[in-house]
Amino acid sequence: MDSRKRANFINSLTGFKSIGLIGTKNKDGIENLAIFNSFVHIGANPALLGFVSRPDPHLRHTVVNIAETLYYTVNHITEDIYQQAHQTSARYPANVSEFDACGLSPEFKDGFYAPFVKESNIQIALELKEIIDIKTNNTRLVIGEILGIYFPEANLDEDGYLDLEKSGSIAGSGLDGYHKTNELGRLSYAKPDPFT
């Protein structure tokens, strides 16, 4: 396989992916917005969210901004904005804000340094905790602590489950596939002998 075909194939094997837009602002006040498809839950207490960043000069804007300013946002993607969200993956120069270039709106609130995506349904404010080098292929795992969350409160179930499907979040696949979801069900906490 050539490298592009191989990238498509291997990226498909992960399964459906957590996708989101990371909003940052550099020291000179220039905003940056980039789509990532490599989010992973790290822990609930403290509340930690991670993502993997490739050693790609374009993607470094996001990680450089996070390392320099410590604060960033993660914003879920809905059907209404997935095309704009995908467009943020284009290689814009460092002095261009992807918000402007891609038709999304920066939103500042509660004094937080980094921009949220106004059109997003679920917005998360984070502070950098740890950047881990993955030696095997020179990528990095960036871990942040969740400081605040804006979400549709009507979709929070009594047991703490936030219904992403009702909230309109979508899933990714491969490098460029986007999918709505249909819930099959929620299953109860598994015990060794469920039928006894």
Place this chain on the structure above:
Amino acid sequence: MDSRKRANFINSLTGFKSIGLIGTKNKDGIENLAIFNSFVHIGANPALLGFVSRPDPHLRHTVVNIAETLYYTVNHITEDIYQQAHQTSARYPANVSEFDACGLSPEFKDGFYAPFVKESNIQIALELKEIIDIKTNNTRLVIGEILGIYFPEANLDEDGYLDLEKSGSIAGSGLDGYHKTNELGRLSYAKPDPFT
């Protein structure tokens, strides 16, 4: 929030999740199967797949087996087996095979050490490359190199994209939500000025 409610809530914030069953066999020949919802693409060349493991004694069976034997499988989950897959999260004793306990079938092929899940649509054979300690909360990122893949070849597009939706893979949310998908579309490689 109490700890269970908090775990549900924070686990929802990641977005839709990559889920899969990890199959291992310990040095004494006892098979183990466990569902994980923390898979993340690490790289395409070499082909690397990662997952995060909590510092939970039950989950350690999987990681201990991988560390001792180096080989493991990741198997996608379909609508037909998601209830059995979820059941593998129950805390079975170390001498019980979750294959037997949960109604799934171990499959050995091509001389690979670890068991695949026969009922799975996409089966991946991996070799351990790196276990990284995440200091912030004592979890670990386990990275493996993909050695082989069994998949429905009719669903591989010409450009290397493996159509997970056609293949029947499903997505997760929170700790216990399972979802089928409906493709919105695949988008072309993004360039800075798509309309010029």
